Amino acid sequence: MPRAMMITPGSPTEAAPLLRLEFALSEGHGPVAQATLRTSARGLAESWVNGIPTSDDLLEPGWTSYEWRLRVAEHDVTAAIGPRTVIALRLGNGWYRGWLGFTGQRAVYGDERAGYAELSIRFEDGHVQTVVTDGSWRASTGEVRADDLYNGQTIDARLRDEAWLRPGFDDSEWEAVRLVDADADASELVPRSSPPVRRLRELPVAGVLTSPSGATLLDFGQNLVGFVRVAATGPRGTEVVLRHAEVLEHGELGVRPLRRAEATDRFILSGAADVFEPTLTFHGFRYVEVSGWPGEIDPAAFTAVVVGTDIRPTGTFACSDPLLTQLHGNVVWGMRGNFLSVPTDCPQRDERLGWTGDLAVFVDTAAYLGDVEAFLADWLVDAELERRATPAGTVPVVVPNVMKYLDTGFPEPGATAVWGDAAVWVPWALWRAYGHEQTLRAAYPLMTAHTRSVAAVLAEDGVWDSGFQFGDWLDPDAPAEDPGQAKTPAAVVATASAFRTATFAAAAAEVLGEAADAAEFGVLRDRIGDGFRGRYVRGGRVESDSPTAYALAIVFGLLDPAEVQTAGDRLAELVRAAGHRIATGFAGTPFVGDALASSGHLDDAYALLLQREAPSWLYAVTMGATTIWERWDSMLPDGSINPGEMTSFNHYAFGAVADWMHRVIGGIAPLEPGYRRILVAPRPGGGLTWADASLDTERGRVAVSWRIDGDRLVTDVEVPASAEAVVRLPGRPEERVGGGSHRFESAVR
Template identity: 50%
Template sequence: MTQDPATVSAVRFEHRDEGLGLGTGAPRLSWQVRTDDPAWRQTAYEIRLDDGPAVRVESGEQVLVRWPFDPLPSRTRATVRVRVAAGERWTAWSPPATAETGLLEPGDWSARFISPRTLGAAGSPAPVLSRTVALRGEIAAARLYATAHGVYRATLNGGRVGDEVLAPGWTSYHHRLRYQVHDVTALLRPGDNTLDVLLGNGWYRGRLGWTGRRAHYGDRLALLAQLEVTYADGSVEVSGTDERWSASNSGVLHDDLYDGQRTDLRPVAPETGPVDVLDEDLGRLVAPEGPPVRVTEVLPAVSVWQSPSGRTLADFGQNVVGRVRLRVRGATAGAEVVVRHAEVLEDGELGTRPLRSAKATDSYVLDDAAETMLEPELTFHGFRYAEISGVPDVRAEDLQAVVVGSDLRRTGWFSCSDPDLEQLHDNVVRSMRGNFLDVPTDCPQRDERLGWTGDIQVFSPTASFLFDTAGFLGSWLADLAADQLPDGSVPYVIPDVLRDIPDMAGDGHPTAAAWGDAATVVPWVLHQRFGDAGVLERQFGSMRGWVDRIASLTTDGVWTGGFQFGDWLDPTAPPDDPFAAKADPGVVATAHLARSAEIVAQAAALLGRDADAKHYAGLADRTREAFARTYVAADGAVHSDAPTAYALAVCWALLPEAEQRQYAGRRLAELVRENGFRISTGFVGTPLIADALTACGHAGLAYRLLLEKSCPSWLYPVTMGATTIWERWDSMLPDGSINPGEMTSFNHYALGAVADWMHRTVAGLAPAAPGYREITVRPLPDAALDHAAARHLTPYGEASVAWRRADGRFSLDVAVPVGARATVHLPDGGEPVAVGHGRHSWTITDPCTLP
């Protein structure tokens, strides 16, 4: 056998970067190959489990391949290696990759949920649940399996268990509750070992939404924990939460995600009490699919100064999500320190009005320690600025912003010659980081922070380029399916905490186009960007249910009434009426039905559901025909004559005649020009407008729109010093005052969806087959830019496109990972070029200099 110089990366299990606590015994496997041989092609692979015989498969697949062994039982640790062949040449084996299954069946749990009996009630100090366990002999390995009603932080013998923040995160708790697996071997010792678990209200019992309601899921905090210790002699000892545990009060007097945390640091004799064992369904326990929330960055304060009113303010230089870490020296017992948070300043003071009812305030009652580090654990805030009171001499070196969020792996980058455009892209990345905190929230600061379906529907392509969101969004989609109504209606937010609030539709069955379409669009995006057909299989019932529900509410094929968000936050809408938009809601809703029906048809075909594929393809055709019949004039004018209406019609093939498409393109261009290249679209139209202009041959206008700096525009916030994407184009007015509208967030990623066009069209890097196995390289340069580049870590490896204009020449460099291929369209209009893996370069006459 000939040794192949190609190398194989360590195996990845499902979409997990860490193999501890897998939720399936048959995880799909992925790997990447590196080679300098441009002719190399994988023809087969072998997989070895532990020291067993290798299983050989004749296949070129390397992403999410089927597990070829018997499923692993619970608690099983396994090592996997892969080698691949190109003809008769085999690579060396990949580095070993180790995975360990979690508790896969309810019967694996001997522990039961426990809750403090007399302590820990709502409004009381956060409880600590404790037990001391005596261990014998030499400890070989130990695992702590844990979850909570609320959020938890565990310590063993005083040492922190894990590095997760706000575990177990937020899911549709009645249907799905994540548990974590912690390797605690290093924290244990022979003899007595004490496990203490602090419980906070979190999403389970804290305030959620703008109505002030608390305890959406229950009014008792609870813990489920199971410690399993394996000794050197092979014996196993299991200790779980039961009636032998005890409860005590902590120094956390109050904790809430919106309002903040109040902590008393003075030592007091703790009040203790017993626990109750609860009868809870363990069948809803699930393992995590994506990474946990962690501290992802720590930023020093940039400056500290006194406001006009004499208050001490600190600036951390960028809008972030997390908490403030403050060092206090020479404290006096009983003194109080208060930290307030805000995203912006107004008139030189904290601009707290956009917080609405969220207090976003942490406070501390100090002991007399010579030096104290203050930082809350059971809350988070969206902020750039902090106001500190109770500390006589605050210095910048005493302050840090501790940034928290789901610890997603960065996978996408963009650069260009325009610093403002690069800043816009940085702002998109920062807004995504801040709002991808266990669920994709709309904003991280005010009394909302909910998983709005419309926001992630439009942003999911951008998100899936910038970060590895497959597990994160896959988990969120499982909650969407769980919270979806039996008739197929999709709640406005997932997890659904608005169901018991009087519905804006009036009947409790939400059918808002673009919002509910997250049920179809997000799974399709995950399949396209990560090559995951499994998410389509799992979500297919949900996808079909949504389309069936909307189709049942049409008359003659078009939407006929009921509540719609429409083109939410159209910039022409007044601050007190975000629903006012130029685009007719019926146009928006019918267009989305056509698109979602087509997605379901394509998913059904891929899954081998031929009857469904035929049915939904027919529905899509009939809806397109009804749209054209009802909303499109003979010349191509679309009802409401709004940019969003034309963008929908162009991008989703809703105009049957060539003449109509030509008119729509011309009219869209006219509207852009008439508005002075300022934005005139809301949440629905904004992700599509640049693509629509490009498709109609007006890429130059798309560039003009992107680079405009007057309000409203993408770059207007940049000129105002924004470091994140705003909810409104004019969240801050030109005079520095805050927009008076209720919907005024300074960290709201939805309008940053244009970054997807920047990746695909400005730089020219786009997927052409699921998982980027085929790549389209089609840069559209413009005289406004000298260079642009995009880089993405695809499931097959790194792909990149970079172009530069100089001295009348246009240079293009392309990198394609092994296992993928690309079709390159040079901007001179010549025939496309097909290339395999490796690095490729071209130089042509600069098309921007041609007449």
């Protein structure tokens, strides 16, 4: 059987290469029973068979740790096969060869794009004909003159000729291809296990604006990730330019937060009716500045195409406070935009990296909102590959670890709290949400390696007080230019996080029957706990006396029972003294609500959640946000953008509060992995009069709906047939119920 090779044009080109092969179908074997095309690329590959797109997938094969693995996409192309057949590929730069990271570097993985294809045709009599990428293919370029994920795409419709996609096209003037040296590439071609990136929805123009400088701006009404499809008719050679940004600043396109990313698409008209789709790029945007348009702007000519990994939505939430419901919607949009091939920090500026800390704090929310198991399990494979490649065998702060190629002046930091802890927190969250032992087992080497790397750097008394740490990143009291300047000492955050990691690692070892590891990690957990209490706790007061310190100590279980109330009371005092405004960063924010609620301060937790003045979750909503911001004040009250160099309007980390909303307001949480047993425990407060939440679990749909009717709380619960729910409601004894619909009434507290 012939072996497929990576192929590239014989001559370097900045225009997107086109690769094609025309061949005859084998004769004498009867009809084609099945035809399967497998494709991959160094870069991006779009594929057609006889002019028919092989799928609606985009940005294939996506971003993985290219040094070790490249995904292979598989497509059923049976219906496209003919007596003479053309396989066609268009190659993009993508993450492999395009600009990547925040240092202005390009082609960090390699300096040439290459495509891979293997077509297997099985006939009715069992004969198999195999056609592969090899030296017989031909190469040229077409209408895509430039493409880059950060900078955008240029399409010249004058060069568009789809005849090359079909049999009979004369490619004699095309050039020969060159085989890429397989021995120089150690990466393994692996079947795609993560869902593909696709068009998820479309949005029309919500408004056409004119900026103070006279620029024409399109407002799509939603901060989204994707591109704009444009239908245009105008004089041949007319260039239409689209510049994208998330916000307006004083009426003009706010491009400063993009840093080096140009986020600009250029479309050159053919003179006929043209339709442009820049499918080899993506932008994070709500607003688009249009220049060069022939004639008066027609809003119907522009459609925003939302792009992301095709993750099945599973969880819903709504309540009587429209701002809170909007906040939840913002979390959903933030996840949709940043779960694109890899879980990224942001989708718009010159960064878009798989920062581990963001995911570590957000993963529980993600596992409620969507079926993210396959997506994140695939990412965990790269986390382990990258960990093995670091000098100390520690989890890098971004996965895939492009940082090792960037001139950042930032050395590999070694073991890190929260960021490195994603190696343990993410698989444990997947286990809790889905209950699949094989997913936990696959991630177990990563979990144990990280836990042991933490153990190796602890002080003699079990405290983690050495090495680089991000700490409580983006504490709102930190200066704009130094987001790591937090009120809570980094060692307090690190030691508390290490305790949580050891706790989860010990529990995972028990689940998997690894008794020796369970004992080892149990001892480590106790050692860290003793060290934390001995060094940082005095009579329920935690060193630094900050909300994050108390939140982590309470929620992670680091305090003696007698100290929890003292710590909770002090946390509530601090929260009230701050006027129920946020005083926590990345590390503390996901846990402060639980710390308050579990220590008897539910009203303060609600007041914190519902605060509308900055810094708060709802401040951004009142400022028109439709996604979660990176900073609590990414946009200042006067409409100007935060002066810090690092400002994004689409970061999901602070959206981790939705996990609290799901469990405490909505009342849905797992009591056993995979929701075999479900906790139904809504805790109304904050003046809310109703809330609805639902979740599609492995066992079926769970739904909780509560209403306050006078002095009564009426709660309707739907439980899957194969599950059991424990129902805890104010004013009623705990009850256990089986599958079906149930109604409960109790007194409002």
